[in-house]
Structures are given as structure tokens and as C-alpha cells.
Amino acid sequence: MPTPKKAIFNWSSGKDSALALYKILQNPDFKIEYLLTSVNQQFQRISMHGVRVELLEAQAKSIGLPLKIMQIPEMPTMEVYENVLTETLTELKKEDITHSIFGDIFLEDLRKYRENQLEKIGMESVFPLWKIPTQDLIQEFLSLDFKTIVVCVNERYLDKSFVGRIIDQDFINDLPENVDVCGENGEFHTFTFDGPIFSEPINFEIGEIVYRKYKQPKTQNSSNTACDTNATDVFDFGFWYCDLI
Numbered sequence: 584m585p586t587p588k589k590a591i592f593n594w595s596s597g598k599d600s601a602l603a604l605y606k607i608l609q610n611p612d613f614k615i616e617y618l619l620t621s622v623n624q625q626f627q628r629i630s631m632h633g634v635r636v637e638l639l640e641a642q643a644k645s646i647g648l649p650l651k652i653m654q655i656p657e658m659p660t661m662e663v664y665e666n667v668l669t670e671t672l673t674e675l676k677k678e679d680i681t682h683s684i685f686g687d688i689f690l691e692d693l694r695k696y697r698e699n700q701l702e703k704i705g706m707e708s709v710f711p712l713w714k715i716p717t718q719d720l721i722q723e724f725l726s727l728d729f730k731t732i733v734v735c736v737n738e739r740y741l742d743k744s745f746v747g748r749i750i751d752q753d754f755i756n757d758l759p760e761n762v763d764v765c766g767e768n769g770e771f772h773t774f775t776f777d778g779p780i781f782s783e784p785i786n787f788e789i790g791e792i793v794y795r796k797y798k799q800p801k802t803q804n805s806s807n808t809a810c811d812t813n814a815t816d817v818f819d820f821g822f823w824y825c826d827l828i
Contacts, residue, residue, distance in 0.1 A: 590673055590682035590709065591651070594618035595631050596639055597748065597773040598731040599686035599712060599765060602724050604646070604782050606711040607684055613709070617651040618643050619671070624654040628715055632735040632772035633824050634635040642741055645781040650811045651675070665700065672704050673676040684793040688717060688767045721755060729778030732789075733771050734827060739820040747789055747825040774827060790828040796821035 590613045595602050605611055620639055621630040628635055636652070643650035653671050655664060672683070681704065683706055687693055697820060698708050722729075733754075736746045740762050748754050755764055762770045777784040 587612060589616050589680045590684050591617045591619045591680055593644045593686045593757050594620050596629055596642055597635055598724055598775050601729055601775040603686035603711045617649050619651045621653045621655050623657055625657045626701050630655050630728055634734055634774050638827055641785045645783050646814055676704060682709055683771055686712055688712050717763050717767060722815055727779055729775060731773040731775040732735060733775045734770040734825050736823045737820060738772055743823045747792055747821040786828045790826035792825050796822055
């Protein structure tokens with residue numbers, strides 16, 4: 584039997600990450616050494632959607648994999664972000680880690696960006712969900728008894744009523760036609776709290792629901808959105824967040 588390749592898994596805490604991790608854990612070609620997550624250094628929340636670090640740590644404990652956190656400033660330039668990423672991955676490579684695994688589905692530009700960043704330090708990328716129709720993915724996710732809650736929505740696509748909801752068939756049926764069922768265009772983000780990769784469910788309570796709107800960065804090469812989107816008019820819209828405690 585060939586020796587499995589050592590890999591890190593880019594863990595967002597959401598449903599696509601959970602399903603991609605479920606699939607890669609069944610692949611004998613890879614051995615996951617760490618979950619890797621970007622965290623807002625100032626607020627100690629996941630950069631993507633504001634979930635508290637305590638819940639991220641609870642996920643990693645239940646999954647049974649070591650967690651590696653990248654501390655990112657609140658409003659980093661792309662240069663700052665890439666410097667932290669390069670430093671982190673360079674250290675991980677010293678442990679003979681050769682691959683980095685992502686839950687992306689169909690965003691070509693994002694995949695190319697990830698591949699380019701990894702190529703600079705001599706690592707390769709893996710995309711277990713790539714090009715699988717999102718309708719199929721969400722049904723597989725639910726059929727496996729994963730459970731996930733919506734923690735952020737972009738008001739460009741969804742109103743306040745969608746944040747804080749558990750994703751089930753009713754949620755899917757309520758989505759507008761222009762919204763991808765997996766939120767792959769940045770329409771919404773999730774926190775997964777139960778399913779076959781967890782030894783026990785993650786306990787939490789639903790806290791405050793808040794609205795935030797972000798200002799346009801001074802330079803094009805920076806971003807200060809947590810619940811991000813690829814739309815060029817992202818700063819014309821705000822985001823609803825559901826705090827989990």
C-alpha cells in the first residue's frame with residue numbers, strides 16, 4: 584500500500600467544509616494532519632462569518648483533528664493576508680505536508696488563486712467537491728444527517744429571515760431562484776454542528792442577530808468583509824449575522 588500524502592484541510596466550519604472533509608477522510612490517498620482556519624485577530628472569530636473561536640475549537644475536538652489557526656488582522660490587505668498564509672504554509676511544509684484541501688465547488692477564479700498561492704511554496708491543492716452540482720451536494724449533505732445553521736447572509740440575495748435557520752428541505756424550498764443552494768456565490772455561510780465526522784454534537788445557543796455594512800477599502804487590494812462575495816458591488820449591501828454562543 585502506498586504511503587498516504589500528508590495534507591491540511593482548510594476548515595471554514597461550514598457545510599461545504601464538512602462534506603468535503605467527510606469525503607477526504609474516506610480517501611486512503613491522504614492523511615489530514617491539521618484543520619486550518621483564518622481567525623479575526625481582534626475579535627477572535629472566524630474571518631469568513633464571525634463564529635466564535637470557542638465553537639471552532641469545539642468542532643476540532645469533536646472531529647478529532649488538531650486545529651491550526653491563522654491570526655489575521657481585522658482589515659488586512661491582500662499582501663498582509665498572503666504573507667501570513669505563506670508563513671503558515673511554509674512552517675507546515677517542514678512537517679512534510681504536501682497538499683492543501685478545500686471545499687470549493689465551482690468558482691474558477693478562487694481555485695486558480697489558491698493553486699497559485701500553493702505553487703509558490705511547492706504544495707498542491709485538492710478539491711473533493713469540485714464541479715459536483717450543488718443541488719446534489721446539499722441533498723447528500725442532508726442525507727448523511729449533517730446539521731448546519733446559517734450564521735451570515737448577504738442582503739443582496741437574502742433577507743434577515745434566513746439567518747439563524749437550520750438548513751433543511753424547507754430552507755432549500757424557500758431560497759429565491761437566483762440563490763445557489765450551497766451559497767457558493769457568497770449568498771450565505773453556515774456553521775455545522777452535527778454529522779458523521781463529529782464524535783458528538785456541538786452545543787451552542789443562538790444569540791443576537793446583527794446587521795453590518797462595510798465601507799469600501801481605500802485600495803483595491805484589500806478587503807474588510809467577513810461574509811464575503813465575489814460581486815463587484817459588494818459594498819452596496821450589508822450582511823446579517825447570527826451570533827452563536
